[in-house]
Amino acid sequence: MTTETAVTHAATPIQSRASATQAEKPDTPQWHNIKAPDARTTRTASVSVPAGRRELAAFLRNPNALFGLVFLSLMVLVALIAPIAFPGDPLGMVGKPFLWPGQDAAFPLGTDSMGRNVLAGLFHGARISLFVGLTATALGLGVGITVGSLAGYFGGWVDDVLVRIIEIFQTLPNFVLLVVLVAIAQPSATTVSVAIAIVSWPMVARLTRAEFRAIREKDYVVAARSLGFRHPRIIFKEILPNALPPLIVTASVMVATAILMESALSFMGLGDPNVVSWGSMIGNGRELIRTAWYLTFLPGLAIVFTVLALNLIGDGLNDALNPRFSEERS
Amino acid sequence: MSPASSRLLEVENLTVRFGSADPVRHLSFSVDRGETVAVVGESGSGKSLSALALMRLLPRNAEVPNGRITFEGTDLLKLSDRDIRKVRGREIAMIFQEPMTSLNPVATIGNQIAEVLRLHEKLSRKEARARAIELLNLVKIPDAEKRVDDFPHQLSGGQRQRVMIAIAVACKPKLLIADEPTTALDATIQAQILELLDELRRKLSMGLLLITHDLGVVSRWSDRVVVMYHGDKLEELPTSELFSPDRHPYTRGLAQASIRLEDGVHYTSRTLSEIRVVRDADGQNDYQIRQPVPRDLPPVANDDEPILQVDGLSVTYRTRNRENRALDKATLTLAKGETLGIVGESGSGKSTLSKAIMRLVNAESGSIRFQGQDITSLGPNQLQPVRRDLQMIFQDPFGSLNPRKSIRDILEAPLIVHGVRDAAERRQRIAQTFDHVRLPLSAAERYPHEFSGGQRQRIGIARALILKPSLVICDEPVSALDVSIQAQILNLLVDLKRDLGLSYLFISHDLAVVQYISDRVIVMKDSRIIEESDHKTIWRQPKTDYTRALIAAAAGGETRNRALAS
Numbered sequence: 035m036t037t038e039t040a041v042t043h044a045a046t047p048i049q050s051r052a053s054a055t056q057a058e059k060p061d062t063p064q065w066h067n068i069k070a071p072d073a074r075t076t077r078t079a080s081v082s083v084p085a086g087r088r089e090l091a092a093f094l095r096n097p098n099a100l101f102g103l104v105f106l107s108l109m110v111l112v113a114l115i116a117p118i119a120f121p122g123d124p125l126g127m128v129g130k131p132f133l134w135p136g137q138d139a140a141f142p143l144g145t146d147s148m149g150r151n152v153l154a155g156l157f158h159g160a161r162i163s164l165f166v167g168l169t170a171t172a173l174g175l176g177v178g179i180t181v182g183s184l185a186g187y188f189g190g191w192v193d194d195v196l197v198r199i200i201e202i203f204q205t206l207p208n209f210v211l212l213v214v215l216v217a218i219a220q221p222s223a224t225t226v227s228v229a230i231a232i233v234s235w236p237m238v239a240r241l242t243r244a245e246f247r248a249i250r251e252k253d254y255v256v257a258a259r260s261l262g263f264r265h266p267r268i269i270f271k272e273i274l275p276n277a278l279p280p281l282i283v284t285a286s287v288m289v290a291t292a293i294l295m296e297s298a299l300s301f302m303g304l305g306d307p308n309v310v311s312w313g314s315m316i317g318n319g320r321e322l323i324r325t326a327w328y329l330t331f332l333p334g335l336a337i338v339f340t341v342l343a344l345n346l347i348g349d350g351l352n353d354a355l356n357p358r359f360s361e362e363r364s
Numbered sequence: 365m366s367p368a369s370s371r372l373l374e375v376e377n378l379t380v381r382f383g384s385a386d387p388v389r390h391l392s393f394s395v396d397r398g399e400t401v402a403v404v405g406e407s408g409s410g411k412s413l414s415a416l417a418l419m420r421l422l423p424r425n426a427e428v429p430n431g432r433i434t435f436e437g438t439d440l441l442k443l444s445d446r447d448i449r450k451v452r453g454r455e456i457a458m459i460f461q462e463p464m465t466s467l468n469p470v471a472t473i474g475n476q477i478a479e480v481l482r483l484h485e486k487l488s489r490k491e492a493r494a495r496a497i498e499l500l501n502l503v504k505i506p507d508a509e510k511r512v513d514d515f516p517h518q519l520s521g522g523q524r525q526r527v528m529i530a531i532a533v534a535c536k537p538k539l540l541i542a543d544e545p546t547t548a549l550d551a552t553i554q555a556q557i558l559e560l561l562d563e564l565r566r567k568l569s570m571g572l573l574l575i576t577h578d579l580g581v582v583s584r585w586s587d588r589v590v591v592m593y594h595g596d597k598l599e600e601l602p603t604s605e606l607f608s609p610d611r612h613p614y615t616r617g618l619a620q621a622s623i624r625l626e627d628g629v630h631y632t633s634r635t636l637s638e639i640r641v642v643r644d645a646d647g648q649n650d651y652q653i654r655q656p657v658p659r660d661l662p663p664v665a666n667d668d669e670p671i672l673q674v675d676g677l678s679v680t681y682r683t684r685n686r687e688n689r690a691l692d693k694a695t696l697t698l699a700k701g702e703t704l705g706i707v708g709e710s711g712s713g714k715s716t717l718s719k720a721i722m723r724l725v726n727a728e729s730g731s732i733r734f735q736g737q738d739i740t741s742l743g744p745n746q747l748q749p750v751r752r753d754l755q756m757i758f759q760d761p762f763g764s765l766n767p768r769k770s771i772r773d774i775l776e777a778p779l780i781v782h783g784v785r786d787a788a789e790r791r792q793r794i795a796q797t798f799d800h801v802r803l804p805l806s807a808a809e810r811y812p813h814e815f816s817g818g819q820r821q822r823i824g825i826a827r828a829l830i831l832k833p834s835l836v837i838c839d840e841p842v843s844a845l846d847v848s849i850q851a852q853i854l855n856l857l858v859d860l861k862r863d864l865g866l867s868y869l870f871i872s873h874d875l876a877v878v879q880y881i882s883d884r885v886i887v888m889k890d891s892r893i894i895e896e897s898d899h900k901t902i903w904r905q906p907k908t909d910y911t912r913a914l915i916a917a918a919a920g921g922e923t924r925n926r927a928l929a930s
Binding site (some may be wrong): 196252253254256257258259260261262263264271272273276355356357 | 666719722744747748751752754755756758759760763764765766767768769777778781782811813824827831909
């Protein structure tokens with residue numbers, strides 16, 4: 035529809051040009067020092083425009099990313115159906131203690147030292163671990179990218195001030211700060227997430243700032259400025275997509291770190307005592323690691339696979355968002 | 365000396381293979397002792413790969429399925445890795461294009477020279493240092509005793525290239541391969557470096573294999589020329605016959621497409637020839653030269669108010685502890701429909717001038733009037749409508765397009781920013797602009813990396829034109845392009861100027877290009893405008909010594925005095 039109207043509205047000199055180019059190309063020359071072979075032969079009006087969705091297609095073609103996506107979706111599903119599949123408190127004592135996996139059909143993954151259902155614990159634990167991991171990362175990324183891009187893009191005094199703030203956070207030992215923050219606030223999934231975000235954003239900010247400083251000098255950013263683009267457009271549409279690769283990789287590592295930090299807090303007994311998480315399960319099972327290793331092994335396995343899935347998704351996203359890679363994979 | 369022993373290097377039937385592609389096919393040529401042979405070709409011709417093959421420095425995934433490289437009677441392709449390392453640097457040495465990156469930034473130049481010496485010869489540290497100083501003297505670096513302890517960043521580009529040459533000739537190689545040795549350098553420096561190479565060739569009686577795209581360099585500094593295109597050797601000829609009419613059509617096309625200052629070609633008198641390579645039914649290349657028909661141009665309107673008026677414009681860059689006056693009281697005017705050429709070497713302030721006019725850097729003093737309006741200190745909101753009429757084309761076709769955006773996005777964004785809300789109208793404007801720059805609309809959904817350098821430059825031009833500007837600032841728009849592509853882009857710029865009534869501010873270090881496209885010319889040196897004249901006078905009667913030096917460096921002596929050589 036649009037392509038047909040294209041030529042009619044053209045100003046007069048353009049029409050004369052169009053007819054001139056047409057007149058001089060009856061022999062359909064193959065300019066193979068030009069990579070687009072149709073450059074001289076195809077009327078622009080007659081070229082069809084393929085539909086987009088390239089990124090999605092490229093992502094779904096990547097088997098690793100697909101595996102990660104399937105596994106993570108499974109975990110999210112597990113977290114969602116936990117209250118239906120295992121109604122009642124997962125901390126409730128429901129069976130004999132120290133049942134090994136497979137020993138009793140009612141408890142497929144066995145029971146712990148207090149006779150609590152391990153499978154129910156894993157299901158309910160997924161809720162907390164995923165919530166904390168994703169929320170903390172989203173918050174950390176949001177703050178970190180904002181601060182980092184402002185510092186890197188504007189430079190000057192903005193940069194000076196923001197870098198000082200980042201440094202204040204970076205000089206404090208991460209985990210100590212986390213413990214203090216959680217100790218001050220009431221431990222709950224939300225406060226734990228916020229506390230983890232607070233200790234993890236400075237790294238994102240530094241990385242973003244470094245990327246922005248390098249990219250803002252590129253010619254296409256200068257071109258965008260010369261075209262009169264506003265700052266937000268340059269930051270988010272020109273620079274940020276090119277700064278993404280390291281950020282995406284960092285993000286998948288951050289989710290993993292957040293899950294592990296939450297586990298560490300729960301392990302130390304600083305988490306919310308009224309809910310079960312993968313970390314608290316490991317913490318409880320640690321003393322029995324020689325007699326009942328499955329109590330630490332199973333939640334550990336859940337963490338390992340979730341983190342792996344996130345990494346695979348991160349890599350897949352990175353490749354799909356890069357036109358060059360998604361082209362080569364197709 | 366018998367002819368057999370004067371032969372230094374003989375390449376026979378050399379093919380380089382990457383997977384299923386052969387970027388170099390059945391290449392044969394030879395270099396005699398003390399002779400300069402030039403390999404000429406555009407990007408993708410396989411000239412650099414051939415040079416790497418000689419040194420056995422090809423990337424791992426490349427192989428050489430057939431061919432022989434005989435160097436002083438031994439076949440280099442049959443040598444063991446251990447033996448070829450003895451040849452590299454001692455027998456055959458190589459210098460590269462980029463003097464900024466080929467030196468190690470954390471080692472002194474003296475140590476870098478000494479390192480090569482000690483690798484191939486048994487020398488003490490002291491002896492090596494003395495030899496390094498000797499070599500620096502040989503390549504004419506002033507104060508060699510002091511400079512020997514300098515780090516690369518303390519040297520200018522030309523001096524770094526001299527150090528690279530010193531490293532290359534340290535062990536008195538019999539063959540020196542120079543891969544685009546002067547492409548990254550200014551014209552005056554370029555001439556000096558080539559002169560140095562030629563002198564060293566005579567002093568050390570080396571063979572010199574000069575790899576370049578620049579026919580001007582070839583015609584001045586070589587004895588024989590090998591012309592390559594897309595991996596094939598098209599012909600081999602004595603340099604003196606390079607510009608004679610009965611050459612291979614591609615060689616002729618290259619010669620015609622490259623502009624030489626002494627020819628005095630101007631866009632009003634003729635268009636540039638474009639080389640057309642047609643692959644016919646049985647896979648043979650057919651080379652044609654096409655010269656577009658020149659069309660009449662409207663005369664420059666002198667009575668109107670000038671489109672651009674710059675008065676006493678100064679720019680100073682400040683860092684915490686340093687001030688750098690990058691532009692000093694520049695004054696110029698540009699009439700509607702006129703092309704003003706600005707020439708100068710790197711660091712002369714020409715890019716700062718263009719950025720200041722574009723209001724990408726702030727002026728310290730002076731004024732810029734554009735279309736009657738003072739834009740020197742407009743805020744971003746008032747500047748927005750001005751930007752529509754004032755656009756820029758960049759030098760680097762690889763760096764100036766956002767790699768993450770499709771061509772459609774790149775062209776659509778300016779329209780959205782400038783308030784073209786109707787999607788159909790935007791598509792139509794994009795289609796129009798594609799027609800202007802002779803690109804197919806199918807290019808719109810592709811990404812920058814899918815295009816060649818020349819096409820990317822067309823996309824860059826399209827981005828500048830999409831807002832229908834009246835003044836376009838071209839900052840070295842053809843410097844990164846091959847000769848034949850350069851001719852296409854220059855012809856395109858002339859066409860666009862006529863069709864769309866554009867005015868150009870055309871910045872370049874290449875005098876021949878500026879001579880071709882400009883109506884008036886400004887010469888810049890050390891942040892100042894030192895000369896201004898119309899396009900005929902400036903080449904015939906330059907007023908300043910500096911301009912004279914620039915012209916001499918660009919034109920040079922057509923034939924080299926070789927009496928001393930023999």
